[in-house]
Amino acid sequence: MKIGLIGYGKMGKTIEEIALQRGHEVVLKIDVDNIADLNASNLSKTDAVIEFTGPHSAYNNVMKSLEAGARVVCGSTGWLEKFDEVKKYCSSVNGTFLYASNFSxxxxxxxxxxxxxxxxxxxxxxxxxxxxxxxxxxxxxxxxxxxxxxxxxxxxxxxxxxxxxxxxxxxxxxxxxxxxxxxxxxxxxxxxxxxxxxxxxxxxxAHSRKGFALGAVLAAEFVHNKKGIFSMKDVLDL
Ligand SMILES: NC(=O)c1ccc[n+]([C@@H]2O[C@H](COP(=O)([O-])OP(=O)(O)OC[C@H]3O[C@@H](n4cnc5c(N)ncnc54)[C@H](O)[C@@H]3O)[C@@H](O)[C@H]2O)c1
Missing domain, CATH: 3.30.360.10 (Dihydrodipicolinate Reductase; domain 2)
Structure with missing residues (x-):
């Protein structure tokens, strides 16, 4: 899969490590110094993006990615007052969105x-x-x-x-x-x-961040070729 990472901090870097181990390619890495690269042209080259930035940036990043037709897996916490708005928008554009407060x-x-x-x-x-x-x-x-x-x-x-x-x-x-x-x-x-x-x-x-990162990559693999709104319950068939 071609994966885009939005947020290249502690989680972004651990997700990259696991994604590469699982045979995926990281084709886009966005952080504060290259925000302009989060655009429709770059997003169209991904099979899924994984967003781990933080409470203040998650909503904009998720909306921008959905607008561009990208499949979005989001792990940023602390922004859920806007969660319903994102779900509504995702349904209206027949997009793909998976959120988990914890991916482990x-x-x-x-x-x-x-x-x-x-x-x-x-x-x-x-x-x-x-x-x-x-x-x-x-x-x-x-x-x-x-x-x-x-x-x-x-x-x-x-x-x-x-x-x-x-x-x-x-x-x-x-x-x-x-x-x-x-x-x-x-x-x-x-x-x-x-x-x-x-x-x-x-x-x-949790003993390390690797459990969250593996779950996020499993989620990206799950949404590949799917439309709709999902959670880790779907990924893990719980
Ligand atoms: N759902 C889960 O399983 C899970 C697990 C761990 C952490 N988290 C959450 O993920 C988020 C990130 O955690 P972290 O430990 O990687 O934090 P971090 O601070 O190490 O990394 C966040 C990165 O996002 C970048 N960033 C900030 N604003 C941005 C923007 N507008 N666009 C692009 N990049 C931007 C920062 O420069 C930084 O590199 C937090 O909200 C944290 O609570 C969720």
Whole structure:
């Protein structure tokens, strides 16, 4: 496949390494010093682009790529207030878009465990629920996109939780997400149910960025020759 990388930082470079190992070609690399190269002519040479820049640039990069007819895989977090707009635009142009707050295969299995645990815990109101996410100090957004995905699933399954907050909370209807920034953590997420009798915890700890990068390349391989809006659930057939 001919892959374009938008964002050539920590993730972009790791994705390039994995893409080359899997026999792909990287035909376009965009970063802040060559933004003008993100144009329809260059995008038309790609089979898919993989966008990992950050909260402030993701929306524009994704829209520009969809406009040019590129298949887009996006991993930037912290911009999801515009997610529905992108999905609507993608459908209107019969485009291809895949977003994941976390591309790691292990985390996507962890998402399924989180959902099942929330279903089991829903009737047990004596358990307080909390979420903790730990990342490196350069991470710009908090809470992490992965923590938000976990929280949204818990809120969907547990009626007494109505909203998440990014601080300690003693409000019954609030689900607290605690964000810690410690180097060099690539990403740890913990969901804890706690009562006076016992605690139940599930934890996912990423050991390196390679898991995210491999997932992003698998996603690009998946969208190759497909139209529509997809997630890692489709890629991993979960
Ligand atoms: N979904 C996932 O699995 C996953 C995993 C890890 C990181 N992330 C997210 O991916 C994003 C990037 O993470 P990172 O660790 O690679 O960060 P990074 O800071 O190392 O890299 C980001 C790169 O994007 C470039 N950039 C900034 N604005 C740009 C623009 N307008 N156009 C092109 N390039 C631009 C920066 O110069 C930098 O090189 C963050 O939002 C992070 O939270 C997601």
């Amino acid at each position: 295969v292990g985390v996507n299995i962890f998402f399924e465990l989180n959902k099942r645990l929330a279903e089991l815990m829903a009737p047990h109101e004596d358990y307080e629920i909390s979420l903790t996410e730990i990342h490196h100090t350069q991470k710009r957004d908090a809470p992490s996109g992965t923590a938000i995905t976990l929280a949204e699933k818990i809120i969907e399954k547990i009626p007494r939780k109505k909203t998440w907050v990014n601080h300690l909370s003693d409000q019954e209807n609030e689900l607290e997400i605690i964000s810690e920034r410690i180097d060099p953590a690539p990403g740890t997420h913990k969901v804890k149910y706690s009562s006076v009798i016992d605690d139940i915890e599930i934890v996912h700890t």
